[in-house]
Amino acid sequence: MRRFQSTRFFVLTLTVGLAFVAYLLINEGVSEVGTALMVANWNILWVIAFRFVPMAIDAAGWKYLIAGYRVPAFADFVLYRWVAESCNTLLPAAQVGGHVARALMLARRLPARTLAGASVVVDLTLGLGTQFLFIMVGLLLLLFKVSLAPNIALLAMMLSGGLLIFGCLISVQYWGISSVFNRIARRFFDNRQIMQVLGGLEVLEKETANLYSDYDRLIICALLRFAGWMVKSGETYLALYFLGALPTITAAVVLEAVGVAANSFGFLVPGALGVREGGIIAVAALLGLPTETALAIALIKRGRELAVGLPGLTAWLIFERDVLFPPQGRFRKNL
Template sequence: MKGFVVFAAIAGIALFGGLVAYSGLGDVGSAVAAAGWATLFVVLIRAVVISGCGLSWHLLFPPEHRLPVWVAIGLRFVREGVNTLLPVAMVGGDVVGARLATFWRVNLSVAGATTIADVAIQAATSAAFAILGIGVLMWLHGDGPLVRYAAMGAAVAVLLIAAFFVAQARIGSRLLNALLARLGVKGTATELVERLWSSLAAIYAAPGRVARSTLVHMLVWIAGTFEVQVALHFMGYPVSFAEALVIESLGQAVRGAAFAVPGGLGVQEGGLVALCALFGIPPGPALALSILKRVAELALGLPALIAWQLLEGRRVFRRSEPDDAVTEPRQ
């Protein structure tokens, strides 16, 4: 697995380098310089987007186990930082976030269940956002090869997401327990699986909370469109909101499909070059747009990674206290 990740990273770097060479380093640099204050605006928009994701996660917690909203938002920044800046295949940050939630005396099963549900809802709304982008692209340009390829990709994504939701049903716990039994694992692990799935069932048994979380996630995806619109406007290539939505939605879909490539390096850039070309935007500004997005990831992700290490360090110094991260209080 590590070998594959290394290969994917090398391939992504090579693709990124090839795109820069094809676009012209000077053109890319000029576009980044022309962006100017757009960099700050993109960072601020990204901060709002991640905060919205934190709110969406917060809404999934049952009232008696609810993580404070400011903590949920802060930990969501950590989740995002780990997923975007470390080679963890876009899921390691969610594991870290669930663990850190237990530092605030949230049950481990509840923290894990809300994180699983949050990831599922995020994936579902991401697919819906991509489908919206395909519909807007058809409205702007009519049918074509790109629309058909995007539609096929969206169909595959919907099937995978549906399978993920099915796995969260009781059949998923039975399959996991059967696997653990075959591996000779008994006791605490199987009990934790049962508690985790019970917590998942309780989350989905509250459709109001799930609906509110889903709505916030969808609004967050749409809000991300302003990153594209603002950045391209400052670079001298203004696009309509509809055009920016197509670029953002399908660009996110392309990056999500390449989850094995650390940070989607090269893949995100290639997708944005192809999508921007639909609206007459040259490769240089398209690559500059991707660079601005990566600046936002660094500007927000690096402090989040530092905060993660500070939280873990404080935990080490408090080891003499009862460890609530592995217990199940208030059940």
């Protein structure tokens, strides 16, 4: 896997993804896509602002896992989720580095630092499980809209994305929850130092097991996480509406599920660039949506990622500047 983690592979896949998006724009007509985007005009800002709604729902589920402890305010959890999403979206972090970042941010503000890492591990695995369910819901809705035979390749791609997530869950159960988090930490940060921050691996394992033993909290968190995935479809619904289409909840859920599945299926490509756009265009055609509208939706989502992600990274730099840029020029041990 080292070749997949190299800078050369990152640049190569990013270039291929950009080239494919450029091909789609040229093939479908830049002017047609531009005209579709002009219909939405400044209403795209509503799409950007709406992103914080599912983000707040996800933060509520995460906070509920450790409710009753001395934890920061709900707004702080939203900030940590914002930073995590920004890192996973805009940085070469394989969509997991942001979770390590939010664990560190929370750890610095908890009396029991290990609780931060344990809560992120549990929240992350519940997020993967509910993501799999959401993709399956989108797939089932798509099956009701189209016939299976002529679209077997597309449905296979969506199912592969879902199975990839399911495989991650199986791997987590095989290796152990904290072991997986430890592997993530080793990949993106210095493992020894991050374990010092989180209180040590043995304590992390014990705290994670304690959280998993509270089934009531797990169920509530899982329901909130699944609600977050469903509410994310509202972003697609708004985009369809402002683009002048006649949106339906079914179409919004299907298109959102396709985007999520594409991100999982194309995890080796930075931001699943090109993979997500191709999936959205293919499914939009099955739903009877014009290709330029589908591509406009994909571009709006890319624009939203930048509009939400760049301020999120800025907020991270501001709130964590003493950790990211210490006077010694290295990661502080006294986090």
